[in-house]
Amino acid sequence: MKRLRSLATALPAGIRTVAVGTAVLGVASYLQLAVAGHSLTTEAMAGVSVLWTIVMSVGIGLFLPLEQELTRIVAARTVRGEGARPVLRRATLLTCGILGVILALMAAFARPLADLLLHGDTALVAALGSAFAAMAFCYLTRGILAGLGRFTPYGTQLAVDGALRMLLAFGCAAAGLHSALAFSLIMTVAPLLALLATLPATVRAVRPGPPQPWPGLVRGLGPLMVSTLLAQWMVSAAVMSVQLLEPDQVDLVAALLSALVLARVPIFVFGALQASLLSGLAGAAAAGRHADFLAMLRRACAAVTLLCxxxxxxxxVLGPWLIHLLFAAPEVLDRADFLCLCLGAFGYLLAMVLGQALIVLHRHRAQLLCWLFGTAVLVGVTLVPGPIEGRVCVAFAAGPLACAAGMLWSLRGAVPRRPSASAPAGAEAEPIPSA
Known part of the structure; x- marks a missing residue:
């Protein structure tokens, strides 16, 4: 207990506030899927499972990088005493542009997308697009809030989103709805209302400041977006691989999604750490506090290890029984499968922590190469002959662990171990060179 308390107090300020919102949103995700699993047919639940997986993989992959870059940029400006209003304005335009391109492509290829992934239901493609739109602007505001260290409204947005997901899911069940579309639209309505509830606090928090150059905003966004897309695909690859390779295995798709929800509990909890960790690392790097940077990184790695x-x-031990009890999942997975899924979640979390350090050190390309390496390992294992459920579970473990190993190697000697001289007041430290 003493070790856990010391880890908690060493983590960046604001983590407790965000933790509450993350816990509510995590529980809500479980309940939403559990209620849907008991309300829908297996085929309809498979459609919701795939849509939920796309939102939690592709959606996060597209828009989480925006939050991370905004957190890094705004935290550095805060160290220099500069306001973030110009960043918010340009980031809003950038978000609208990215979202517009994505929605246009989805509209143009709605029928192929529906046939390939959503059992031919084009209404679910529309629900997917609306979920992307709500998610885009949520991540935009969270990036600004995290960079400013305003974790109370950040955590509030998460909590309101989660509470609404629970209320809407139980409302659909109480109304006797057996529609995949109804349960899918929860992923749009809840985050949108949560965004509206916290938008005034975001606007009040930003102050005027010097202009934000476009190159500084978008320079690292491309590699980071590809890295995050690969990361989110990797953590959801088990479901998507079965859907693409053996689409008739609807029982396995539903069971894998339920199992991944259970195995990914540490990943939901890490959401409480990620925003404040990136903000803290960025502030330490901008001020030249290398010893603090390294200490924060080590403690974060220790925390996620203990958590996992x-x-x-x-x-x-209990996974196969729990997913059947909680989500009415078909009994097609065993404890060995759950062990692989849990190992994959640990590797993913470790890679996420180390990836935060690479982002702060401006090593976006190194991070991208590590995710590419992990993806290649995952694909290679998935394509090995054998039963599909065994292949996708082992691949889920191998890919993230390989990626984390690559990031650990990339960080060797990247930060000086001796305390540096204090950085000049108001100056942003140069990127710390890698060995």
């Missing part, structure tokens, strides 16, 4: 051990043991 604490959650994975009961998940492996």
């Amino acid at each position: 051990v604490a959650i994975s043991v009961p998940a492996v």
Whole structure:
């Protein structure tokens, strides 16, 4: 207990506030899927499972990089005493442009998307597009809030989103709805209302400041977006691989999604750490506090290791029984499958922590190469002959662990171990060179 308390107090300020919102949103995700699993047919639930997986993989892959870059930029401006209003304005335009391109492509290819992934239901493609739109602007405001260290409204947005997801899911069930579209639209309505509830606090928090150059805003966004897309695809690849390779395995798709929800509990919890960790690392790097940077990174790695051990043991032992009880999932997975899924979640979390350090050190390309390496390992294992459920579970473990190993190697000697001289007041530190 003393070790856990020391880790908690060493983490960046604001983590407790965000943790509450993350916990509510995590529980809501479980309940939303559980209620849907008990309200829908297996085929309809498979459609919701795939849509939920796309939102939580492709959607996060597209828009989480925006939050991360905004957090880094705004945190550095805060160290220099500069306001973030110009960043918010340009980031809003950038978000609208990215979202416009995505929605146009989805409209143009709605029928192929529906046939390939959503059992021919074009209404679910529309629901997917609306979920992307709500998600885009949520991540925009969260990036500004995290960079400013305003974690109360950040956590509030998460909590309101989660509370609404629970209310709407139970409302659909109470109304006797058996529509995949109804349960899918929850992923649009809840985050949109949460955004509106916290938007005034975001606007009040930003102050005028010097202009934000476009190159500084978009320079690292491309590699980071590709990296995050690969990361989110990797953590959801088990479901998508089955859907693409053996689409008739609807029982396995539904069971895998339920199992991944259980195995990914540490990833939901990490959401409480990620925003404040990136903000803290960016502030330490901008001020030239290399010793603080390294200490924060080590403690974050220790925290996610303890978290994964604490959650994975009961998940492996009770997982097959729990997913059937909670989500009405078909009984097609065993404890060995759950062990692979939990190992994959640990590798993913470790890669996310190390990836935050690479982002702050302006090593976006190194991070991208590591995710490409992990993806290649995952694809290679998936394509090995054998039963599909075994292949996708082992691949889920191998890919993230390979990526984390690559990032650890990339960070060797990247930060000086001796305390540096204090950075000049108001100056942003240069990127710390890699060995």
